[in-house]
Every structure is written in structure tokens, then in C-alpha cells.
Amino acid sequence: MELKIDKRENYTQVQILSDKLDVHLAPSLKAEIVLITGGGEKNIVLDLSNCVEADIEGLNAIATTDRLCKNSQGYLVVGGVKDKIDHLLSISQLDKDLHIAYNINKADDLMSSLINEIE
Numbered sequence: 001m002e003l004k005i006d007k008r009e010n011y012t013q014v015q016i017l018s019d020k021l022d023v024h025l026a027p028s029l030k031a032e033i034v035l036i037t038g039g040g041e042k043n044i045v046l047d048l049s050n051c052v053e054a055d056i057e058g059l060n061a062i063a064t065t066d067r068l069c070k071n072s073q074g075y076l077v078v079g080g081v082k083d084k085i086d087h088l089l090s091i092s093q094l095d096k097d098l099h100i101a102y103n104i105n106k107a108d109d110l111m112s113s114l115i116n117e118i119e
Helices: 026-038 056-071 083-091 104-118
Strands: 003-007 012-016 044-047 076-079
Touching (some): 044 056, 044 104, 056 076, 056 083
Antiparallel strands (some): 003 012
């Protein structure tokens, strides 16, 4: 599997182990996110540190993850975003809706801040 799932205290981190979030990986990511959110988790950090490329299906998987988190009154933080993916998020205007951190440590910190805001 090209995903690593790490349950944390207040959120779940999903790490993409592949260098591409594309048509081949996006369905697996969506299925895993549905299982995670269906199990009651509402806060997800999506770690893209290993990804250097994404296609439209990868962007759709990110948008789906964001929608599922928001529908549960939770948050998605996308961490470890590289230049090419950041550019695609900007072109697609997903960057306006997402919480983005450019390294995974900042993503964890951002998630903690968001969770603390609602407590």
C-alpha cells in the first residue's frame, strides 16, 4: 500500500508514500479517507512530503478529503506541499479552501492550533 496511516491523539495523519498522487493512487486514498471519517475521525493531516506531482484525480482526492472533514465539522491540513503541487492547488483555486503547510511539522502545529480554537 502506498499510504501510511498514523492515528494521533486528536487527528489522523495520512502519509502518501508515492512520489505521485495520481489516477493510480487517488482511488485508494479516497477509500481510506472514507473509512477513516466513517469511523468517526474528523481531523486529518494529509502528508504530501514524498509527492512531487499530482494530477486531476489527485486534486479531486484532496478536495474530497476536505469535504468529508468539513462535513464532520473537522479539519484537513495538507502538509509537505511541494512547488508543483502548490501551483496546481493555486490554479484550481483549492488553495483558497485548504489549510496548507509547506512542511509536515508546521502541518502538525497548524492542526493543533485549529483543534484548540474550537475547544
